[in-house]
Amino acid sequence: xxxxxxxxxxxxxxxxxxxxxxxxxxxxxxxxxxxxxxxxxxxxxxxxxxxxxxxxxxxxxxxxxxxxxxxxxxxxxxxxxxxxxxxxxxxxxxxxxxxxxxxxxxxxxxxxxxxxxxxxxxxxxxxxxxxxxxxxxxxxxxxxxxxxxxxxxxxxxxxxxxxxxxxx
Amino acid sequence: xxxxxxxxxxxxxxxxxxxxxxxxxxxxxxxxxxxxxxxxxxxxxxxxxxxxxxxxxxxxxxxxxxxxxxxxxxxxxxxxxxxxxxxxxxxxxxxxxxxxxxxxxxxxxxxxxxxxxxxxxxxxxxxxxxxxxxxxxxxxxx
Numbered sequence: 001x002x003x004x005x006x007x008x009x010x011x012x013x014x015x016x017x018x019x020x021x022x023x024x025x026x027x028x029x030x031x032x033x034x035x036x037x038x039x040x041x042x043x044x045x046x047x048x049x050x051x052x053x054x055x056x057x058x059x060x061x062x063x064x065x066x067x068x069x070x071x072x073x074x075x076x077x078x079x080x081x082x083x084x085x086x087x088x089x090x091x092x093x094x095x096x097x098x099x100x101x102x103x104x105x106x107x108x109x110x111x112x113x114x115x116x117x118x119x120x121x122x123x124x125x126x127x128x129x130x131x132x133x134x135x136x137x138x139x140x141x142x143x144x145x146x147x148x149x150x151x152x153x154x155x156x157x158x159x160x161x162x163x164x165x166x167x168x
Numbered sequence: 169x170x171x172x173x174x175x176x177x178x179x180x181x182x183x184x185x186x187x188x189x190x191x192x193x194x195x196x197x198x199x200x201x202x203x204x205x206x207x208x209x210x211x212x213x214x215x216x217x218x219x220x221x222x223x224x225x226x227x228x229x230x231x232x233x234x235x236x237x238x239x240x241x242x243x244x245x246x247x248x249x250x251x252x253x254x255x256x257x258x259x260x261x262x263x264x265x266x267x268x269x270x271x272x273x274x275x276x277x278x279x280x281x282x283x284x285x286x287x288x289x290x291x292x293x294x295x296x297x298x299x300x301x302x303x304x305x306x307x308x309x310x
Contacts, residue, residue, distance in 0.1 A: 005198065009191060017186035034186075035194045042202045072224055092182040103181060125179050157174055164174060 003045045005038060012055055015127055016062045021090035022122045023066050025111060029073075030088075033065045040065075059127065060137045063119065070115075090122075102163055109159040117152035124149050 016037065020030040040061060041048060051057035089107035094100045110118055119138060123129045129137065135145040222228050261269070 006195060009195060013191070013194075014183075014186050017190075018183035021184065031190060031194070034190070035197055038194055038198045039201050042198050068224075090183050092184045106178070106181060125175065126183055153175065156178070160174075164177065 003048075005042055008041065008048075008054070008058075009038060012058050015055060016058055018090050018126060019059060019119075019122055020062055020066055021088060022110065022126075023063070023115060023119050024070070025088055027088045029066070029069055033062060033069055036065045036069075037061045053133070055127075056129065056133050056137050059123065059129075060139070063138060102160070105160055105163050106156070109156050112159075113152050113155060117148045117155075120145055120148040121152040121156070 013034065016034055017030060020033050021027065024030055024033065037058060041058075048054065048057065089103075090110075091103045091107050094103055110121070113121065116138075120134055123134045123137060124131070131142055131145045131149070134140075134149075135142045138145065140148075219232075223232050
């Protein structure tokens with residue numbers, strides 16, 4: 001390999017995996033997109049040279065690849081979506097029953113968010129990106145990133161508040 | 169935007185770990201998919217890739233349909249043209265037949281003109297012009 005792909009994988013695969021799993025809600029799609037991202041990098045290693053922030057650049061690649069995949073599959077599987085009740089969660093399981101209930105509810109609430117809001121919420125909360133970085137990663141205006149986050153978080157809050165208050 | 173307790177609580181929810189087996193699998197696949205593939209890509213594979221890329225673009229399928237319709241129209245047009253020329257060639261009479269038809273036409277014209285003796289149309293004789301003294305005076309009577 002012309003450059004250190006293994007280092008890139010070790011440093012960023014976890015973040016990409018969590019983002020993609022949260023975005024696609026499907027483990028197979030996540031693996032496909034993850035592989036596509038690293039294949040693109042291996043074919044065009046020069047694309048990484050101009051990137052200011054490796055993580056943001058890779059998240060952007062992953063987001064674009066995931067959108068392409070969803071578009072390709074969207075037309076084919078649109079009519080089968082209603083049968084898909086089980087979605088894959090990006091949240092780790094817990095041994096504590098209260099925490100398990102909270103995480104299950106959080107996972108369901110995330111699944112109900114529109115994909116664009118879910119992506120922003122994930123990048124802000126779990127990838128630790130700033131709104132500027134999120135805007136650059138998703139190629140959206142800064143205000144759009146902030147408003148999507150606010151709308152998404154409000155929905156999560158409304159759904160999880162009773163359970164959150166109970167556990168707290 | 170200040171982070172409130174609820175956001176902090178969410179931030180502490182851990183995410184699932186990427187499966188360990190994926191590392192070997194993905195890196196091996198990437199290695200296999202990069203260098204040798206570029207060398208062995210045939211023109212056909214490239215065309216196929218370009219076609220797939222095209223139809224997966226927004227409204228790509230529609231454009232492909234329009235393109236296919238145009239190709240069909242052109243093919244029909246060309247085949248119809250070829251059919252017409254070959255039909256014309258088939259129905260075109262031979263030179264002998266054309267000559268016979270020409271003769272028959274001349275005969276019919278001659279018949280219409282009153283010359284029934286010959287099958288050839290006899291051209292009218294040009295008026296003979298003699299000396300002025302030999303001409304008979306023509307008297308027009310009212």
